Amino acid sequence: SVLLPNEEIILISFFCIHLESFTTCQQTLKSNMKKKFQSVFEGITKSGNQSFLNEIYTEQIETMSWKPERAETAIRHGDIFIPSPEREEPIKTVMTTGMAGIGKTVLTQKFTLDWAEDQTNQDIQFTFPFTFRELNLLKDEQFSLVELVHHFFSETKGILKFEELKVVFIFDGLDESRFPLDFYNNEILMDVTKSTSVDVLLTNLISGKLLPKAHLWITTRPAAANKIPAEFIGMMTEIRGFTDPQKDMYFTKRFKSKKQASLVISHVKKSRSLHIMCHIPIFCWITAKVVEDMLNKKDGEELPKTLTEMYIHFLVVQAKLKVIKYDGGAETDSNWSPENQKMIKSLGKLAFDQLQKRNLIFYESDLAECGIDIRAASTYSGVFTQIFREERGLYQIKLFCFVHLSVQEFLAALHVHLTFIKSGVNLLVKGKMKSKEIEKRNHESSETEMYKSAVDMALESPDGHLDLFLRFLLGLSLETNKRRLRGFVAQTEESLAINKDTAQYIKEKLNHHGIEKSINLFHCLSELNDQSLVEEIQQSLCTGSLSAHQLSPAQWSALHYILLSSDKGLEIFDLKKYCASEEQSYVSTDGVSFKKVPNNNNTITLNCLCLFRLSGCNLSEKSCEALSSFISLTTSSLKDLDLSNNDLTDSGVKLLCEGLMSPNCELEILRLSGCLITEEGCAALASALTVSSSHLKELDLSYNNPGEAGMKSLEAILKNPSFKRDSLR
Template sequence: MVTEVRGFTDPQKEEYFRKRFRDEEQASRIISHIKKARSLHIMCHIPVFCWITATVLEDVLETREGGQLPQTLTEMYIHFLVVQAKVKKVKYDGGAETDPHWSPESRKMIKSLGKLAFDQLQKGNLIFYESDLTECGIDIRAASVYSGVFTQIFKEERGLYQDKVFCFIHLSVQEFLAALHVHLTFINSGLNLLEEQQTSSQTEEHFYQSAVNKALQSPNGHLDLFLRFLLGFSLQTNQTLLRGLLTQTGSSSLTNQETVQYIKMELSENLSAEKSINLIHCLNELNDRSLVEEIQQHRTSGSLSTGKLSPAQCSALVFILLSSEEDLDEFDFKKYSASEEALLRMLPVVKASNKALLSSCNVSEEGCEKLLSAVSSQSCSLRELDLSTNSLKASAVKLLSAAVESPHAKLNVLRLNICELSEGNCEALSSVLSSQSSSLTELDLSIRKLQDSGVKRLSAGLQRLNCKLNTLRLSGCNLSERSCEALCSVLSSQCSSLRELDLSNSDLQDSGVKLLSAGLKSSQCAVETLSLSGCLITEEGCTSLASALSSNPSHLRELDLSYNHPGDSGMKLLSAGLKEPGWRLDTLRSRMFPEGPGGSSVASLLFAAGPPPVCCDLHRPSPTLLISAVSAPWGLVP
């Protein structure tokens, strides 16, 4: 059993702040500010961050009416730390609101907690024991005092065996204090704690660049937020907020600019999408939004739809799309680029979207592996994936099948039309259809040479108890009556969930339709929409269909017999059923071609000639049959 813990949605974020701030005008101002400061808005999916933000903004609005609200993550957490120091000063030390916030005791507490935070972050620990605290020079009595005074930062709890354990209220608070410790150590002594060989002669430029390198080398991204905080501390404005805690300041605007340029240089390298996005966040903490603004201008003008995006531009675009107020319902990759490199950099957008259109993006096997790893991740929101017109090899389809079967995958719709699929691929897909963890409800395999053997393999999965598929599109898959035999078993299966079946543009002929009709007669059949356009069906096939509908009239609502040869008697037979009260059929589609040159069937010329512009449909209730033959595109007269 997998339990997924999800954060606040955008409406829930707004609801939280409106409940916290009863003054409607004040709540609206706060919500508006958070939406504009997009990095803050993104972080607000974490409930604890919403609470931190509300705590800070409430204090800022009360003490500095009309003052500027925090714009970056580092600013927000510095304000939060200052609020906690103020609470300690007033509540525990008996001081006044106007007194200096930082007493020698408070400074010692924060510095000790910072060392603990950094040491344990390096080890990947979120829970600490007495021995961990002792290593940082904190005795157990002091730790209890810390948790009692800085209750909103540090907590003392009882473990499984009633032993004392300690933790920070949230990992982000631990990362913030860890970055503060590294910053204070470098400013006060010149030591770079991020390097194994620590020297006191490093320049500020090297210090911040080494921090960027260290975070990029982390295999699991555990230093990503730490890096954002550390770079944020380099700004003079943030150091001013910490006056009283800092005994001296460092970093110049020139140093910050060099750090910005270094980050932009790293963005041009072959980084993972997640690391690239974090570097964009780092630029935001340094108050440099030039790259994002440049892409925003191009996007507004529409110039991003042509040409190849650079790695840095891709990262900036991802940041913009992820932080946009617009709902990521559909992501159409062709609007931005057609290169696989760009696609891999934009995987975070794919994961955040409900629908991803990735047709004709020339994804390789390696790229497909990375894409599908993202699709099967727990954080992926994707419901619909279009990979049509890509040359997917057998191994890639197997990877795709494994991804869809993942317990974390939420994929409902998969489009693989005009892809290089084989009979072996159908076996892998059949396994997906019968998997208990698969959520797939629609599969499009149109215009591929699956042939009858491939459909036979698919049909095995369609009859399994766990199969949830209700829409199957096999248009133009080179099928014959043998496929209809396999599909007949599916239609009459008690386990089948099929509601829509598209078998258009195959040589099923009357013999195939007769087999298919046997399945339609079954009381287990629940198909509501059936497309048999261009299947070489004559009056005989229509007779079989009419018989099936009479035997099991309760389900089929729409039938498409366009580009066939039903004759007047065949269509009259079916259209008469529209008047039957027991039939649910309410739409009968019939586009008709005359004979082609030399008596050749229209179905065989359909793809070469293109469909006609006229559709003749018959809907219930209709007293007359509205069928007309349209002139064939090759200019013959019916």
């Protein structure tokens, strides 16, 4: 139709007003986002130690896997929605997993801040960061999607047509969600203006029925990832925390004195438990707080060597700060005043009760169930700010949480421990945490029985949510640790016999559980100062007397534990020394371990390998998939890989090529002699090894059948200046 002049002017005027409103809303939102996210608190929210996010942010290794059959690759937080040639279709929904304290929330804050500061993703018109801890407060209320956005982001009230915009919704902390999230039985909703429950809004938004063009980013701990069906997730990413160099960098920045920083770095590397835990940024902070306090003392006390020792010292530091700062007193041999004890015991009960319910965020009603009134809670969060904190949610409603999940687990273990010492009551045989194994046994109110109960519960947990709790509980049983809590924990008779019985019970369990469970049991033995199994395997490694035919499942687990946690790493690993050649074997899909099929306990982890011999180990195509992932990791230092005499075939070689093309791959020698490779596999190798990033200097393809076409393909490899003509066999 032909527009009349007046009508045209009206439409142009309307368009300009709409554009001006849109621009104003966007700029106001960005301005507020910059104010909100430009500064962060490290570990705590009330101590005043506020830092600029851009100054302290350290890029962590984040890996993605957008198709199960493809090797994982590294990805930056700002690129998760940017299309690449490898992706067959745009990614709508991304889920990022990572353990508590690994930096998921900071990652989303950095993404939002970069967008607000016009640094990245400027094709995105609006970014809306939500947290489940705040959405939980609206569980019983009704909203339309438009109303929900306006509710949290009042700057956008001039925007009604979100269907026409490119927007990103961030939902941080799925593991804290208290919504049922029933994706298959909730009503279907496609109207952004129709009011319904927040639960229905979330399931329709995530499934793509509501606002199908919007991008979503969801963060969660791994245990809660299955709350959303895999069919609704376009790409999975994982934050793996600090690498070893980044750990060193953290402590170097944290301590002004290079001597102190060097001391801490050296000490952490000597302890398997501490060194492994320090890949979590917030654990580095806890370690720094404890070590800083201890270095200022003149009593020469040794630095903590186990996880339990570290957290006991952390608790002591907080109690001491409370005495000095709030009570006007001086540091004494015992900082466990009656008021301090009451606070810690109350927090311990809260920690244990909420751990049973798997809650990380607590509301006033949760505190009331533990007999804590809101005034007392505010006092706790004001005094023990580095243990327990208070936040302001929607409508200024108070939210409470522990500074980190491990702190909650430690206090929960302390509560169970104190309750037993005081009353003889084993809390683990009551209520929801009771294990099936416990129900089969006749109970004795003994300390040993309590520890066995805890071991059984942790082993029965499918996602390992009680692993740290168990380690802390066992660590608290040592007399040395009880003495560290003198004045708070009553002294008991020497418990060497109890510790010995518990350690023996753990060793028996090693023979009946998979490797993931076994690794935690070794950490438990470490907390009990029992290193006998590990020392036995270490001695065998040193003397060269280790044989796969002689190893029990427990000893296989010990070998895996040593290789996983050794700070020295392993330069050469010849798998045939540990695996009988006639047994079917494969490299696991995490790209880091080797598994043997028969009992599923025989797992060996590769750390700092330079030479990896897998010749004649019955590897398959699946092995190539995992190896491809491994050699493409930024942490891989593998230079020489021998895969000779395995039936990899062309399909396996193609999978391996994906890793060879990674810019992170530093492989220099690759042996593929006798691997059933034809012209198709040779063509794939030629394509992969002619890329400029390839470091390969030697390739052995003898005893394969490339044919004339394959030979012509291989000639292209020689164009790589790194190659010498006699380096291609």
